[in-house]
Amino acid sequence: METIVKKRIKQVIKGDQDAYAEVVEMYKDKVFHVCFRMLGNRHEAEDIAQEAFLRAYVNITSFNIELKFSTWLYRIATNLCIDRIRKKKPDYYLDAEVAGTDGLNMYSQIASDSRLPEEEVQSLELQETIQREISKLPEKYRSVIVLKYIEELSLNEISEILNLPLGTVKTRIHRGREALRNQLRYL
Amino acid sequence: MKCQEEIVVYMHEYLDDEISAEQEKELREHLQQCPDCQTHFHELKRTIALVQSSSHIQAPSDFTASVMARLPKEKKKVGMQR
Numbered sequence: 001m002e003t004i005v006k007k008r009i010k011q012v013i014k015g016d017q018d019a020y021a022e023v024v025e026m027y028k029d030k031v032f033h034v035c036f037r038m039l040g041n042r043h044e045a046e047d048i049a050q051e052a053f054l055r056a057y058v059n060i061t062s063f064n065i066e067l068k069f070s071t072w073l074y075r076i077a078t079n080l081c082i083d084r085i086r087k088k089k090p091d092y093y094l095d096a097e098v099a100g101t102d103g104l105n106m107y108s109q110i111a112s113d114s115r116l117p118e119e120e121v122q123s124l125e126l127q128e129t130i131q132r133e134i135s136k137l138p139e140k141y142r143s144v145i146v147l148k149y150i151e152e153l154s155l156n157e158i159s160e161i162l163n164l165p166l167g168t169v170k171t172r173i174h175r176g177r178e179a180l181r182n183q184l185r186y187l
Numbered sequence: 188m189k190c191q192e193e194i195v196v197y198m199h200e201y202l203d204d205e206i207s208a209e210q211e212k213e214l215r216e217h218l219q220q221c222p223d224c225q226t227h228f229h230e231l232k233r234t235i236a237l238v239q240s241s242s243h244i245q246a247p248s249d250f251t252a253s254v255m256a257r258l259p260k261e262k263k264k265v266g267m268q269r
Contacts, residue, residue, distance in 0.1 A: 057258055
Protein backbone atom coordinates (compact mmCIF):
# COMPACT_ATOMS: atom_id res chain seq x y z
CA MET A 1 0.00 0.00 0.00
CA GLU A 2 2.79 2.43 0.92
CA THR A 3 4.58 1.77 -2.37
CA ILE A 4 1.50 2.42 -4.47
CA VAL A 5 0.62 5.51 -2.50
CA LYS A 6 4.11 6.94 -2.96
CA LYS A 7 3.87 6.41 -6.66
CA ARG A 8 0.55 8.24 -6.71
CA ILE A 9 1.94 11.06 -4.58
CA LYS A 10 4.77 11.59 -7.05
CA GLN A 11 2.15 11.86 -9.80
CA VAL A 12 0.17 14.34 -7.73
CA ILE A 13 3.27 16.46 -7.19
CA LYS A 14 3.82 16.48 -10.95
CA GLY A 15 0.34 17.97 -11.28
CA ASP A 16 -1.80 14.91 -11.91
CA GLN A 17 -4.75 15.72 -9.68
CA ASP A 18 -6.66 12.58 -10.63
CA ALA A 19 -3.98 10.42 -9.02
CA TYR A 20 -5.04 11.93 -5.71
CA ALA A 21 -8.49 10.33 -5.97
CA GLU A 22 -6.82 6.95 -5.60
CA VAL A 23 -4.96 8.12 -2.50
CA VAL A 24 -8.25 9.31 -0.98
CA GLU A 25 -9.91 5.99 -1.84
CA MET A 26 -7.16 4.04 -0.11
CA TYR A 27 -7.33 5.96 3.16
CA LYS A 28 -10.84 7.43 3.37
CA ASP A 29 -12.32 4.75 5.63
CA LYS A 30 -9.43 4.78 8.08
CA VAL A 31 -9.31 8.56 8.30
CA PHE A 32 -13.10 8.82 8.60
CA HIS A 33 -13.10 6.15 11.30
CA VAL A 34 -10.49 7.95 13.40
CA CYS A 35 -12.42 11.22 13.06
CA PHE A 36 -15.69 9.53 13.97
CA ARG A 37 -14.25 7.94 17.10
CA MET A 38 -12.60 11.20 18.09
CA LEU A 39 -15.59 13.45 17.46
CA GLY A 40 -18.49 11.09 18.12
CA ASN A 41 -20.69 12.08 15.20
CA ARG A 42 -20.76 11.38 11.48
CA HIS A 43 -21.41 14.85 10.24
CA GLU A 44 -18.40 16.37 11.94
CA ALA A 45 -16.29 13.34 11.13
CA GLU A 46 -17.00 13.75 7.43
CA ASP A 47 -16.28 17.44 7.56
CA ILE A 48 -12.94 16.99 9.34
CA ALA A 49 -11.89 13.94 7.31
CA GLN A 50 -12.44 15.87 4.06
CA GLU A 51 -10.52 18.79 5.48
CA ALA A 52 -7.64 16.44 6.35
CA PHE A 53 -7.40 15.19 2.75
CA LEU A 54 -7.63 18.72 1.46
CA ARG A 55 -4.78 19.87 3.71
CA ALA A 56 -2.71 16.86 2.80
CA TYR A 57 -3.17 17.73 -0.87
CA VAL A 58 -2.33 21.41 -0.48
CA ASN A 59 0.76 20.56 1.57
CA ILE A 60 1.80 17.47 -0.36
CA THR A 61 5.20 18.91 -1.28
CA SER A 62 6.07 19.15 2.42
CA PHE A 63 5.50 15.42 2.87
CA ASN A 64 8.80 13.59 3.24
CA ILE A 65 8.47 10.75 0.77
CA GLU A 66 10.85 8.61 2.84
CA LEU A 67 8.31 8.47 5.67
CA LYS A 68 5.07 6.56 5.96
CA PHE A 69 2.24 8.48 4.30
CA SER A 70 -0.42 7.13 6.67
CA THR A 71 1.49 8.49 9.70
CA TRP A 72 1.57 11.95 8.14
CA LEU A 73 -2.08 11.78 7.14
CA TYR A 74 -3.18 10.58 10.59
CA ARG A 75 -1.24 13.42 12.12
CA ILE A 76 -3.11 15.97 10.03
CA ALA A 77 -6.45 14.32 10.83
CA THR A 78 -5.90 13.96 14.59
CA ASN A 79 -4.65 17.54 14.86
CA LEU A 80 -7.79 18.76 13.11
CA CYS A 81 -9.96 16.65 15.44
CA ILE A 82 -8.15 17.95 18.51
CA ASP A 83 -8.60 21.54 17.28
CA ARG A 84 -12.29 20.91 16.73
CA ILE A 85 -12.70 19.39 20.20
CA ARG A 86 -10.88 22.31 21.79
CA LYS A 87 -12.92 24.86 19.89
CA LYS A 88 -16.11 23.40 21.23
CA LYS A 89 -14.96 23.91 24.78
CA PRO A 90 -15.68 27.61 25.33
CA ASP A 91 -19.10 27.38 23.67
CA TYR A 92 -20.51 24.36 25.38
CA TYR A 93 -18.01 23.48 28.11
CA LEU A 94 -18.12 19.97 26.75
CA ASP A 95 -14.64 19.03 27.81
CA ALA A 96 -14.85 20.61 31.21
CA GLU A 97 -14.16 17.89 33.68
CA VAL A 98 -16.63 17.64 36.50
CA ALA A 99 -14.78 18.20 39.76
CA GLY A 100 -13.85 15.02 41.54
CA THR A 101 -14.70 12.74 38.66
CA ASP A 102 -11.51 11.74 36.97
CA GLY A 103 -12.11 11.79 33.25
CA LEU A 104 -15.81 12.53 33.37
CA ASN A 105 -17.09 15.55 31.51
CA MET A 106 -20.19 17.07 30.04
CA TYR A 107 -20.15 14.87 26.95
CA SER A 108 -22.15 12.42 29.01
CA GLN A 109 -25.07 14.82 28.96
CA ILE A 110 -25.35 15.03 25.21
CA ALA A 111 -27.08 12.42 23.11
CA SER A 112 -25.21 11.24 20.04
CA ASP A 113 -26.39 12.36 16.61
CA SER A 114 -29.40 10.68 15.16
CA ARG A 115 -28.36 7.83 12.91
CA LEU A 116 -28.81 7.36 9.22
CA PRO A 117 -31.39 4.73 8.15
CA GLU A 118 -28.88 2.31 6.60
CA GLU A 119 -26.91 2.35 9.80
CA GLU A 120 -29.81 1.36 11.96
CA VAL A 121 -29.46 -2.24 10.89
CA GLN A 122 -26.07 -2.56 12.47
CA SER A 123 -26.81 -0.23 15.32
CA LEU A 124 -26.50 -1.89 18.67
CA GLU A 125 -27.12 -0.26 21.95
CA LEU A 126 -23.77 -1.52 23.13
CA GLN A 127 -21.91 0.12 20.26
CA GLU A 128 -23.49 3.44 21.10
CA THR A 129 -22.66 3.08 24.74
CA ILE A 130 -19.03 2.31 23.98
CA GLN A 131 -18.74 5.28 21.64
CA ARG A 132 -20.37 7.51 24.23
CA GLU A 133 -17.87 6.37 26.82
CA ILE A 134 -14.96 6.97 24.43
CA SER A 135 -16.33 10.46 23.79
CA LYS A 136 -16.32 11.14 27.52
CA LEU A 137 -12.56 10.70 27.69
CA PRO A 138 -10.52 13.89 27.78
CA GLU A 139 -9.09 14.53 24.31
CA LYS A 140 -5.52 13.64 25.27
CA TYR A 141 -6.57 10.16 26.34
CA ARG A 142 -9.13 9.74 23.61
CA SER A 143 -6.62 10.24 20.79
CA VAL A 144 -4.19 7.59 22.07
CA ILE A 145 -6.96 5.06 22.80
CA VAL A 146 -8.51 5.54 19.35
CA LEU A 147 -5.17 5.17 17.58
CA LYS A 148 -4.12 2.15 19.60
CA TYR A 149 -7.33 0.17 19.84
CA ILE A 150 -9.39 1.28 16.89
CA GLU A 151 -6.61 1.75 14.36
CA GLU A 152 -4.31 -0.79 16.03
CA LEU A 153 -1.21 1.32 15.61
CA SER A 154 2.03 0.72 17.47
CA LEU A 155 3.09 2.93 20.38
CA ASN A 156 5.97 4.23 18.25
CA GLU A 157 3.66 5.20 15.43
CA ILE A 158 1.26 6.90 17.84
CA SER A 159 4.17 8.85 19.29
CA GLU A 160 5.10 10.00 15.77
CA ILE A 161 1.54 10.89 14.81
CA LEU A 162 0.87 12.90 17.94
CA ASN A 163 4.40 14.26 18.10
CA LEU A 164 4.71 13.17 21.71
CA PRO A 165 7.51 11.33 23.52
CA LEU A 166 6.96 7.58 23.76
CA GLY A 167 6.80 7.80 27.57
CA THR A 168 3.95 10.32 27.38
CA VAL A 169 2.06 8.08 24.97
CA LYS A 170 2.41 5.14 27.37
CA THR A 171 1.25 7.16 30.35
CA ARG A 172 -1.76 8.45 28.44
CA ILE A 173 -2.69 4.97 27.29
CA HIS A 174 -2.48 3.69 30.85
CA ARG A 175 -4.63 6.53 32.17
CA GLY A 176 -7.04 6.29 29.28
CA ARG A 177 -7.46 2.57 29.88
CA GLU A 178 -8.07 3.14 33.58
CA ALA A 179 -10.61 5.87 32.88
CA LEU A 180 -12.44 3.64 30.39
CA ARG A 181 -12.30 0.72 32.80
CA ASN A 182 -14.10 2.83 35.39
CA GLN A 183 -16.67 3.90 32.83
CA LEU A 184 -17.30 0.49 31.32
CA ARG A 185 -17.03 -1.83 34.31
CA TYR A 186 -20.76 -1.92 35.01
CA LEU A 187 -21.75 -2.68 31.43
CA MET B 188 1.57 -3.85 50.29
CA LYS B 189 2.77 -3.31 46.76
CA CYS B 190 -0.76 -4.11 45.67
CA GLN B 191 -2.43 -1.49 43.47
CA GLU B 192 0.40 0.84 42.52
CA GLU B 193 3.18 -1.37 41.27
CA ILE B 194 0.95 -4.23 40.27
CA VAL B 195 -1.30 -1.93 38.26
CA VAL B 196 1.77 -0.60 36.46
CA TYR B 197 2.72 -4.20 35.65
CA MET B 198 -0.78 -4.81 34.32
CA HIS B 199 -0.44 -1.93 31.89
CA GLU B 200 3.05 -2.96 30.88
CA TYR B 201 1.69 -6.41 30.24
CA LEU B 202 -1.12 -4.99 28.10
CA ASP B 203 1.41 -2.98 26.09
CA ASP B 204 3.69 -6.02 25.65
CA GLU B 205 6.38 -4.18 27.52
CA ILE B 206 6.71 -6.27 30.64
CA SER B 207 9.89 -8.16 31.53
CA ALA B 208 9.68 -11.91 32.11
CA GLU B 209 10.52 -11.42 35.75
CA GLN B 210 7.78 -8.85 36.34
CA GLU B 211 5.30 -10.91 34.43
CA LYS B 212 5.99 -13.81 36.77
CA GLU B 213 5.49 -11.48 39.74
CA LEU B 214 2.23 -10.23 38.25
CA ARG B 215 0.94 -13.76 37.70
CA GLU B 216 1.80 -14.87 41.20
CA HIS B 217 0.17 -11.81 42.67
CA LEU B 218 -2.99 -12.21 40.63
CA GLN B 219 -3.36 -15.78 41.84
CA GLN B 220 -3.64 -14.65 45.42
CA CYS B 221 -5.30 -11.22 45.16
CA PRO B 222 -8.95 -11.18 44.08
CA ASP B 223 -9.05 -7.36 43.90
CA CYS B 224 -6.20 -7.19 41.43
CA GLN B 225 -7.67 -10.10 39.54
CA THR B 226 -10.90 -8.14 39.10
CA HIS B 227 -8.98 -5.03 38.09
CA PHE B 228 -6.98 -6.93 35.49
CA HIS B 229 -10.09 -8.65 34.18
CA GLU B 230 -11.89 -5.30 33.85
CA LEU B 231 -8.98 -3.83 31.92
CA LYS B 232 -8.93 -6.71 29.48
CA ARG B 233 -12.69 -6.54 29.11
CA THR B 234 -12.51 -2.78 28.46
CA ILE B 235 -10.07 -3.37 25.62
CA ALA B 236 -12.27 -6.09 24.16
CA LEU B 237 -15.28 -3.77 24.29
CA VAL B 238 -13.44 -0.91 22.63
CA GLN B 239 -12.13 -3.23 19.93
CA SER B 240 -15.58 -4.66 19.32
CA SER B 241 -16.83 -1.30 18.13
CA SER B 242 -17.90 -1.80 14.57
CA HIS B 243 -15.96 -0.60 11.60
CA ILE B 244 -17.37 2.45 9.98
CA GLN B 245 -17.06 3.40 6.36
CA ALA B 246 -16.78 6.83 4.87
CA PRO B 247 -19.88 8.02 2.97
CA SER B 248 -20.01 6.74 -0.63
CA ASP B 249 -19.54 10.18 -2.18
CA PHE B 250 -16.58 10.98 0.06
CA THR B 251 -13.82 10.86 -2.58
CA ALA B 252 -15.88 12.84 -5.08
CA SER B 253 -16.53 15.51 -2.45
CA VAL B 254 -12.85 15.80 -1.62
CA MET B 255 -11.88 15.97 -5.30
CA ALA B 256 -14.48 18.69 -5.90
CA ARG B 257 -12.97 20.76 -3.12
CA LEU B 258 -9.37 20.64 -4.37
CA PRO B 259 -7.90 23.88 -5.72
CA LYS B 260 -8.84 24.19 -9.39
CA GLU B 261 -5.65 25.41 -11.05
CA LYS B 262 -3.77 22.15 -10.48
CA LYS B 263 -6.60 20.15 -11.97
CA LYS B 264 -5.95 21.64 -15.41
CA VAL B 265 -2.34 20.54 -15.35
CA GLY B 266 -3.47 17.02 -14.66
CA MET B 267 -5.99 17.03 -17.46
CA GLN B 268 -3.57 18.28 -20.08
CA ARG B 269 -1.71 15.01 -20.16
